[in-house]
Amino acid sequence: MKIKILLALIVVNLIQAQKFYFPRNAVTDSAVLEKQLPLLASKLMTQPPLMKLKNTNRLAYLDNLFRLQIVARDYKKSIATLSDYRSEFAAHNMAGNKFIAYEFYSGAKIMETKEKLNFHDALQKAFNKKYESLPDQLITKVGIAVDGDVNASRKLLKETLDKQKDKDSIDYGSALALCKNYLSYKTFSGIKPQIIELVALKDKEKFITETKDLKTRNGNTLTITVIRKKENTAPLPVILTNNIYAGPIDAVFGKRAAVYNYVGAVVNTRGKRNSNDENNPFEHESQDIYEVIDWVSKQPWSNGKVGMIGGSYLGFSQWAAVKKLHPALKTIVPQVAVGIGIDYPAQNNIFMSYMLQWINYVTNNKLTDEADFNNFKKWDSINTAWYKSGKSFRALDTISGKPSKIFQRWLDHPGYDAYWQKMVPYKEDFANINIPILTTTGYYDDDQIGALSYFKAHHQYNKNANHYLVIGPYDHGGAQSFGYTYINGTPIDPVARISIDDLAFSWFDYILKDGKKPALLKDRINFQVMNTNTWKHVPTLEKMHTSTLTFYLQDRKNTPSVFTQPAQKSFVNQTVDFKNRDQKDTYHSVSKTDSIKTTNSVYFESEVLDKDLIISGNLAGFFKVSINKKDFDTDTYLYQVNPGGKTFLLSTHIVRASYAKDNEKRQLLKPGKEEQIPIKNSIFISKKIEKGSKLVLLVGVNKNPSWQINYGTGKDVSNETIKDSGEPLEIQWYNDSYVEIPIYQE
Structure with a gap:
């Protein structure tokens, strides 16, 4: 076995060390570069690293292959590979615009040779041919798909070439990066201006676009863009989006509504586009959107009904809009909505x-x-x-x-104080929200906690809330567009690969045009159980699980099962030195092929599961701890280790201990006293865990550059410095602490 491992390491090192001829004058002579890169790309396509990806990560293989084929000037094959990539990337055609810029480029190159055209004319023909084949839902995104940053790609190419100065050879990794950066610059610099112009001409044929500035009662300026299909002459419902990300995306949002046969209206927030007002994100949405809805509902192209859609900040905006509900606003579709003050800019404080x-x-x-x-x-x-x-x-x-x-x-x-509370509905405000709502989020959505906080509050304070939730294996982007085939490199079930756009506009048809209710919405909660290829439908979040599995913080050396309450109380000590900023990361090997990062964490591992489980919902429970300071920030991770030894992150939880009981009021811990820290607002997931798996629980302390550092003095954490760190943090994690894992059974 040792000999095999040694041989494998030698092979890997040989591959990494392999050099390819690449003359040094290619760095400074563009003619030489143009001649050498196709030869280099052709060689790279046959190398072991790429061939290995073919079997281990097909998506990455196809991604690299089509780029190398274009650089090698094998344009026909590149288009075929791109087609394979799209089929692999997402079953739904909404993924069709990914890499369409490269398809335009390859198509133009083919026509340039085949029909003996100059590149400009060939690109126009290639564009027209491809554009005519696209469904309406995709034509809305063509402009933004080709809007690559030419300056950034030029800079990246130069940096890659500079590394080759005074060298006559190049290693595999550098060669692949060079080909990719060259292609990016060549493609976007070659096609972007012309395609943007061609898209604008097509838009003029299909849409009526109006942009104007609205003056609010307080004298503020808001820029609004309204887009309608030319063929739709009768008044229609308006789909409004409130957008702080002013730019080309405004037109995309407007056209998206128009192709679904609505009027698309996109308003930019204060200080954006033509507005000279002060830009204070989140603070004025409720007031401003009310006036925008009032204006759009009275326009001749509006039938008086308004719906809202959008994700992230745009999702937050819809909750701001219903704090003071305008009669014309009939429904909202908040997607991956920021929970202002709850999950952003602070998560659990x-x-x-x-x-x-x-x-x-x-x-x-x-x-x-x-x-x-x-x-x-x-x-x-x-x-x-x-x-x-x-x-x-x-x-x-x-x-x-x-x-x-x-x-x-x-x-x-x-704390979650009046500053945040005034921006969106708060407590009893939710009782007055009686319009139908559709929320979408995902198990990997950065704003899942925020999206669900609105959903939970609405149902808590309004027992008749007509509010539906769709949640599945989507990230922040996927839950507001479409379900990709892969998430974090792992394929998702086919039934989860849905168009969120289609779902949203089917909802609008249902509410605003008396259409049919979307088939997916069989109950208030609609969730996809990963690894089962099924959707489940239940009336409340609590019904996502039927029981719980209690995971105690105990070492299995002293007990046959972490799922059994310990007979005797004990604790595990953890020490965290906040002064140490050169700490090396630590890892725990869970198998021959995988490990888990354990820096600043304590590791607990379950026995092997003797049956399949469906984990569905979010973690709850209590940490029972004693510390030598007044506060700390907990950091929790739950992993699956599957029968093959591969790890899968199931859920996470982070919270400031002093705010764990009440996010509005800080309650400091007493040094040396046993305290209880409730586990709330952890990440939801629903996934089948195969028999033969193990569960791994990490509990520890947040200490990294991505977050504030809580030194535990009890002062405002934002003002604490390393001088406040004092003695290292000492934690006693008591073994009767437990994490409740939600389990679903038919």
């Missing part, structure tokens, strides 16, 4: 570093600052610099080089 990146994204200019937002290297370095410095979380914006009033204002409200 712990502020996240990402908030500053997002603030700059939407406030740097009148549109969105895509280049800054997508400069992940920059933001990682800023967050790391803050983490290494030991400065207060309040210093993050100063460290970034751009102080932010918004960032500082948000930090002034660590």
Whole structure:
């Protein structure tokens, strides 16, 4: 066995060390580069690393293959590979626009040779041919699909070439990166201006587009874009989207509603596009949207009925809109809605570093600052610099080089106080929301906690709430567009691969046009059970599970089962040194092929399960702890280790201990005293766990550059610095602490 492992390592090292001829003058001579890259791409297509992907990760294989085929100038094969990629990527045709820019480019290259045309004319023919084959739902997204960042791709190509200076060879990884970066720049610089122009001409043929500025009673300016199909001459219901991400996406949202035979109206928030007002995200939506609805409902192209749709911030906007409900607003479809003050900018009262990146994204200019937002290297370095410095979380914006009033204002409200409460319905406000609502979210949605917080509050305060939920194996993007074939590299069940757009507009047809109720909505809660290829339908969130499995924090060396209450009370000690900023990550090997990161966590593993289980719902329970400080932030992960030894993350939970009982009121812990920390607002999931699997539970302390660091003094955490860390945090995790895992049985 040792010899086999050694041989395998030698093979891997040989592959990584393999070099390909690539003349040094290709870096400075574009003619040489154009000649050498097709030869290089052809070689890469036959190399073992790519061939291995063919069997281990087909999606990645096809992704690499079509790019190399284009660089190698095998355009016909690239189009065939792209077709295979789309079929693999998503069963529904809503995925058809992914990589359509490369299809335009390859199609133009084929026509350029076949019909002896110049590239400009060949591209126009290729565009027309492809455009005519697209369904209406896809033509709305063509413009944004080809809107690649040419400057960014040019810069990336230059950086890749610069690494080859004074070299006559290139290794496999660098060669693949070079081919990809070259293709990105070549494609978008070659087709973007012309395709954008062609799309605009097509839009003029099909749609009526009007953009105007609305003045509110307070004198603020809001820019609104209204899009209608030319063939629809009678008044129609209006589908409104409130959008802080001003830019090309406005037209996409407007056209999306129009092709489903509605009037699409997209309004930008204060300070965006033509508005010179101050941009304070989240703060004015309720007031402004009421006036926008009032205006659109009275226009000649409106029949007086308004619905709303949108995801993330746009989902939040709909909840802001119903805080003061306009009579013309008949339904909302909030998708992956931000739970302001609940899951963003703080999740369970712990502020996240990402908030500053997002603030700059939407406030740097009148549109969105895509280049800054997508400069992940920059933001990682800023967050790391803050983490290494030991400065207060309040210093993050100063460290970034751009102080932010918004960032500082948000930090002034660590509890769910009146500042957040006034932005959306709060408690009894939900009792007055009597319009039908459809919420969509996903098991991998970053705003799942927020989306579900509205759903739960609505049903809690309004017993007659006409509010449906669809939740499945979707991430933040998927739950507001369509179900991809893969999520985090894992294929999802075929029944989950639905078009969220089709679902949403079927709902609008049902509510606004007296159509049929969408077939998926068989009950209030509609959830997809992963690994079973089925949807389930229940009346309440609590009915997503029929029992619970209690996982106690105990070492199996002392007990045959972690699912049995311990006979004697004991505890596990954990020490976390907040002064240590050079801590090495630790891992626990769960099998010969996989491991779990355990940094700042305590590891608990169950026995092998002797039967299949369906975990469905979210984690609950209590942590019973004693610490030597006044506060800390818990971090919890539940994994499945399948019979083959592969890990699968099922659920997570993070919370500030002092806010765990009440997110509005801080209740500090007493050092040395046993305390109970309730587990609430963890991540929902529904998945069949196969017999022969094990469950792994990690409990620990949040300490990383992505979040605030709670030093435990009891002061405002945003003001604490490494000087407040004092002695290391000592935690006693008592073995009668437990996590309740929800189980569903027929």
